[in-house]
Amino acid sequence: MRIAVLAGGLSPERDVSLASGALIARALIDGGYDVALADVYMGIKGKIGDFGKLFTREKPELYIIGSCEPDLEALIASNGGRRAPVGENIIELCRAADVVFLALHGGMGENGQLQATLDSFDVCYTGSGYAACFMAMDKAVTRRVLTADGVPMADGFSAKASELRVDEVISRVGLPCVVKPNSCGSSVGVSIVDTEEELVAAINAAAAFDDIAVIEKKIVGREFSVGILEGSTLPAIEIIPVSGFYDYKNKYQGGCTREICPADLTAAEAAEASAVALAAYKSLRLEGYARVDVMQDRETGHFYCLEANALPGMTPTSLLPQEAAAVGIGYIELCCRIVNAAISKKGKKKG
Ligand SMILES: Nc1ncnc2c1ncn2[C@@H]1O[C@H](COP(=O)(O)OP(=O)(O)O)[C@@H](O)[C@H]1O
Ligand SMILES: [Mg+2]
Numbered sequence: 001m002r003i004a005v006l007a008g009g010l011s012p013e014r015d016v017s018l019a020s021g022a023l024i025a026r027a028l029i030d031g032g033y034d035v036a037l038a039d040v041y042m043g044i045k046g047k048i049g050d051f052g053k054l055f056t057r058e059k060p061e062l063y064i065i066g067s068c069e070p071d072l073e074a075l076i077a078s079n080g081g082r083r084a085p086v087g088e089n090i091i092e093l094c095r096a097a098d099v100v101f102l103a104l105h106g107g108m109g110e111n112g113q114l115q116a117t118l119d120s121f122d123v124c125y126t127g128s129g130y131a132a133c134f135m136a137m138d139k140a141v142t143r144r145v146l147t148a149d150g151v152p153m154a155d156g157f158s159a160k161a162s163e164l165r166v167d168e169v170i171s172r173v174g175l176p177c178v179v180k181p182n183s184c185g186s187s188v189g190v191s192i193v194d195t196e197e198e199l200v201a202a203i204n205a206a207a208a209f210d211d212i213a214v215i216e217k218k219i220v221g222r223e224f225s226v227g228i229l230e231g232s233t234l235p236a237i238e239i240i241p242v243s244g245f246y247d248y249k250n251k252y253q254g255g256c257t258r259e260i261c262p263a264d265l266t267a268a269e270a271a272e273a274s275a276v277a278l279a280a281y282k283s284l285r286l287e288g289y290a291r292v293d294v295m296q297d298r299e300t301g302h303f304y305c306l307e308a309n310a311l312p313g314m315t316p317t318s319l320l321p322q323e324a325a326a327v328g329i330g331y332i333e334l335c336c337r338i339v340n341a342a343i344s345k346k347g348k349k350k351g
Contacts (some may be wrong), residue, residue, distance in 0.1 A: 008039030011107025043087020155217030
């Protein structure tokens with residue numbers, strides 16, 4: 001069976017995706033598949049003819065993530081100024097595959113655009129459909145959908161970053177608060193704000209990535225993430241950054257964050273964390289696999305959903321693969337199960 005693994009892309013999380021993609025490709029080869037790994041933005045240059053010959057059992061090189069997010073303008077310049085997020089021959093490669101494994105993070109790979117495009121070509125792909133991806137990637141929409149469905153979230157609101165006034169933030173959520181760009185990931189553009197002075201800088205930082213900003217009350221307490229595989233929750237993982245909050249550097253540089261899985265929670269607490277994550281997964285109509293970030297309020301002990309990730313990090317040391325490992329699902333098995341979930345979803349639709 002042929003699997004096209006799509007990675008890279010034109011999002012600030014491009015490097016994380018390239019790292020995930022190479023590892024997923026290797027795992028799928030170990031799982032017995034023929035694999036073609038491609039950078040969805042860079043595309044595959046030249047006249048290919050037979051796309052079948054791109055699928056091999058030869059393992060790709062690994063990719064190392066830098067300490068800060070990549071310079072996308074420099075990348076665009078290096079690729080002849082091309083701004084289209086889907087490169088040459090990518091759709092043709094996908095059509096030649098039995099399944100497309102989306103190893104993308106952020107941007108059009110995670111916001112539903114690529115999923116909708118692949119649907120138009122009747123291509124079978126991993127993870128959630130376009131509507132779920134859109135809802136999960138758009139933090140303002142996530143807030144509306146989850147709060148309407150009664151999934152607990154921190155108090156907050158969203159607004160055009162250029163129209164946000166400091167006094168409005170103070171009166172609606174107060175300090176400390178968190179300011180996030182609406183459609184990013186990996187904590188890119190996210191700031192924790194303690195003072196009014198920091199608030200202006202935080203709004204500008206978020207505005208650099210998105211016209212819309214999401215502002216939430218800061219939850220003071222422990223942070224966890226809960227993976228979901230084929231509709232069942234995996235054990236929660238606790239995230240403890242050595243310093244600061246769980247920002248880009250703390251997420252991807254070794255030794256910056258302690259990750260404890262299964263998290264040290266009472267049975268009742270673990271059940272509440274799982275219930276919140278699963279409610280968010282269902283409410284957003286996520287499928288196959290996903291990961292929901294939650295925090296436990298120190299005062300009340302209750303759990304709140306921060307956001308959902310339709311395409312969570314997938315290196316073996318990423319959060320969801322660690323959670324799967326904690327219940328005996330190794331990395332190769334995890335990648336193969338995600339492929340099988342995609343095949344059975346497509347089968348169900350056809351049937
Ligand atoms: N309401 C909040 N209270 C406290 N910390 C938060 C809050 N929202 C986000 N954070 C912190 O910011 C990080 C990134 O926020 P998140 O909503 O998960 O966005 P993303 O991971 O998509 O960038 C979280 O992992 C958490 O450490
Ligand atoms: Mg997150």
